[in-house]
Amino acid sequence: MSGEVDLLVIGAGTAGLPCAIEAARAGLRVELVDGGTDIGGTLSVSAGHMSAAGTRRQRQAGIDDDPDQHYADVLRIGRHRGDPALIRLAVDEAAGVVDWLDEHGFPFAPGTPVVYHGHSPYSRPRTYWGIGHGRSIRETLRPLLDKQVAAGRVALRLRSRATQLTSAGGTVTGALLDTLEGPREVRAGVTVLACGGYGANPGLFRALTPGGPRLVTNAVPTSTGAAIEMAMPLGAEVRFADLHTPRLGLLERRSQPGRVDFWSELAHLAPVERPPREIWVNAAGQRFVAEDLDDVTGHERAVQEQPGGEFWIVCDSEALAAGPPLVPAWGHERFRVEAQRGDVAWVADDLPGLARRAGIDAQGLVDTVRAYNLAVRQGVDPLGRRAPAHPLVRPPYYALRSVAALLCSFGGLDVDTDLRVRRPGGAIVPGLHAVGEAIGMGATSGAAFCGGMAVTPALAFGRLLGRRLGGRA
Numbered sequence: 001m002s003g004e005v006d007l008l009v010i011g012a013g014t015a016g017l018p019c020a021i022e023a024a025r026a027g028l029r030v031e032l033v034d035g036g037t038d039i040g041g042t043l044s045v046s047a048g049h050m051s052a053a054g055t056r057r058q059r060q061a062g063i064d065d066d067p068d069q070h071y072a073d074v075l076r077i078g079r080h081r082g083d084p085a086l087i088r089l090a091v092d093e094a095a096g097v098v099d100w101l102d103e104h105g106f107p108f109a110p111g112t113p114v115v116y117h118g119h120s121p122y123s124r125p126r127t128y129w130g131i132g133h134g135r136s137i138r139e140t141l142r143p144l145l146d147k148q149v150a151a152g153r154v155a156l157r158l159r160s161r162a163t164q165l166t167s168a169g170g171t172v173t174g175a176l177l178d179t180l181e182g183p184r185e186v187r188a189g190v191t192v193l194a195c196g197g198y199g200a201n202p203g204l205f206r207a208l209t210p211g212g213p214r215l216v217t218n219a220v221p222t223s224t225g226a227a228i229e230m231a232m233p234l235g236a237e238v239r240f241a242d243l244h245t246p247r248l249g250l251l252e253r254r255s256q257p258g259r260v261d262f263w264s265e266l267a268h269l270a271p272v273e274r275p276p277r278e279i280w281v282n283a284a285g286q287r288f289v290a291e292d293l294d295d296v297t298g299h300e301r302a303v304q305e306q307p308g309g310e311f312w313i314v315c316d317s318e319a320l321a322a323g324p325p326l327v328p329a330w331g332h333e334r335f336r337v338e339a340q341r342g343d344v345a346w347v348a349d350d351l352p353g354l355a356r357r358a359g360i361d362a363q364g365l366v367d368t369v370r371a372y373n374l375a376v377r378q379g380v381d382p383l384g385r386r387a388p389a390h391p392l393v394r395p396p397y398y399a400l401r402s403v404a405a406l407l408c409s410f411g412g413l414d415v416d417t418d419l420r421v422r423r424p425g426g427a428i429v430p431g432l433h434a435v436g437e438a439i440g441m442g443a444t445s446g447a448a449f450c451g452g453m454a455v456t457p458a459l460a461f462g463r464l465l466g467r468r469l470g471g472r473a
Contacts, residue, residue, distance in 0.1 A: 004188070005028075005030060005189075006029045006188065006189045007020075007031070007190050008188035008190070008192070009023075009030060009031070009032045009033070009194055010033055010034075010193055010194060010227070011033075011041060011193070011438070012033070012036070012039040013034070013041020013458075014040075014043055014046075014134075014137065014436055014459055015435035015458040015459065016436065017039060017138075017462065018097070019192055019435060020145065021144045021466065022466030022470065023469050024148035024466075026471060030148070030153060032154055032156050032157070033157045033162060034159075035158075038158065040134070040135070040138035041220065041223075042220050044134065044220065045134065045219075045220055045262060046133065046134030047129060048132075048133040049116065049129050050094070050098055050127070051122065051456055052091075052097070052113075052128070053091065053094065053095060053126050054067060054095040055102075055113070057098070057108065057113060058113060061113070063113065063125055065124045065126055067094070067095070070091040070122075070126060074446065074450050074453060077120045077297065077450045079297075079448060081442070082240065082443055083443045085416075086415070086443050086444055090444050090457040093463075097460040100463065104140050104143075104144065106130060106140045107131045107140075108128060109129050112129060117273050118268075119297075120295065120296045121451075122450075128452070157179060159180050160177050160179040161178045162178075162195065162226060162230065163176050163178050163230075164230060165191065165233075165432070166187070174186045174188040190432075190433065190469055191432055193230070193413065193433070194436045194462060195226045196436060197223050197408060197409025197440070198225030198409050199217045199219025199406050199407075199408070200222070201224045201225045202215045204225040208238065208411045213304055214258075215258065215406060216252050216258055216259070216309070217260065218405060218406070218407055219406065223437070225409070228411075231413055231421055231432065231434070234429050235423040236413050236422070236429055236432075237414040238440075239414050239440070240412065240440045241410060241440070244410045244411070244442075245447065246303060246304050246405055246407075247262075247405055247407040248300045248303065249267040249268065249269045249402060251265040251327070252344065252402075252403040254344065260405045262407065265327065265330075266327065266328075266329070267402055268326065268328060269291075269313075269402075270299075271292040274323070275323075277319035277390045278314055278315035278319060279313075279315070279368070280314075281312050281314055281360060282307060282311050283308060283310065283360060283361065284307075284361045284364045285362070285363070285365035285366070288305075288383075289302040289383065290383045290385040291385060292385050296449075297447075297448040303402070306404075308403075309403055310401060311401075311402055312401050313400040314365070314392065314397065314399045315392065315398055316390075316392045316393060317395060318394040319390040319392070320332065320336075346399045347397070347398050347399075348396060348397055349397075351366050351392075354398075359401075372391070373393065377391070409437050409440055412434070412439040413434045419434065419435055421434050433465055435458060435465055
């Protein structure tokens with residue numbers, strides 16, 4: 001079975017949806033394929049954070065901001081890594097895509113935009129999300145796609161996986177698909193890879209991140225790195241995987257190795273959100289960073305450098321109950337219940353017993369707590385904690401295990417500002433474009449999690465590419 005279209009979009013997620021919608025609005029015949037059972041891709045699990053400067057919503061709130069300030073912030077937070085040209089394009093297009101969603105009824109969370117402190121913060125309030133987080137984006141785009149499907153301009157094929165790109169004379173001509181009806185070849189004037197990152201592919205993660213931590217992930221099953229695996233045989237270059245940055249505060253249960261749940265099991269560790277009442281130790285029982293360091297990216301890098309990419313958050317009973325819960329979705333009482341279960345949290349009446357249960361070196365933990373308690377009494381912490389407090393003196397003692405976990409793939413296909421896939425040296429792969437996580441978060445965020453610089457460039461580049469291909473940009 002075969003078919004012929006103007007545009008083949010592989011991936012119906014954050015980038016593929018606006019690309020297909022805008023290209024169809026311009027009159028192109030589009031085939032949109034996705035291996036999932038519904039549209040949206042990672043939007044079903046994403047926080048859906050967007051960042052944009054100069055939006056209608058900012059102006060209404062009296063916020064003075066512009067793309068130049070946004071660009072400067074991204075470079076600062078991302079340590080001047082990534083692709084400056086793509087970062088510039090992303091911040092220039094960001095306000096337009098957020099206003100576009102606004103025009104179509106996007107349900108902004110009350111109070112947004114804000115300065116978000118879960119990542120290294122921007123200098124201005126420019127982070128937005130919906131009341132349903134990533135799902136709010138998906139549901140805002142759904143009727144726009146449905147309209148194009150109903151008009152016959154988009155053929156949507158779910159549970160259909162692209163397995164190979166086809167080419168003739170060096171130009172990409174479409175792809176081979178594995179569909180519910182059997183194998184299918186789609187011939188297309190242009191093919192767009194928008195099928196996400198590689199967060200569900202441990203082998204590819206290891207290959208792209210040699211020497212990196214083991215893969216612990218929140219990725220959806222369709223995040224297999226298919227874009228990279230299909231484009232590399234055509235000579236496409238992959239870059240920025242070395243910028244891999246984990247998300248701080250995710251919890252890996254021993255009963256579910258390799259998986260984390262961003263929504264139900266996230267510890268709040270940014271000191272602006274919640275001043276620390278605990279110490280952090282590695283498997284040797286040693287502290288490795290000031291827990292109140294006002295640098296989320298610095299915390300993330302410090303965790304990534306620990307053996308196994310894991311650490312334990314340790315406190316006594318008084319600290320546990322003294323303020324906002326460490327895991328907001330649990331609260332204090334659920335934390336105690338989880339500690340009794342002993343899957344991701346533990347409790348004991350003494351420190352050696354806690355260490356044995358949690359998998360920490362017992363003598364190392366005892367020595368570290370003794371040294372920390374002394375630092376509290378003296379008011380000076382060797383690691384630089386600004387106000388050491390909450391000595392660990394009141395049993396029972398608690399430990400919570402957190403890991404360096406992947407939320408976004410930092411490596412991806414090299415593209416130019418026309419979003420054409422490139423080979424080493426800059427030569428393009430004719431007929432092939434890529435957007436979204438397929439180009440890697442490192443391209444638009446650098447060596448850090450810059451708030452909204454995964455979702456917003458995916459939306460903006462997808463929309464821009466669809467308009468350009470249709471001659472509307």
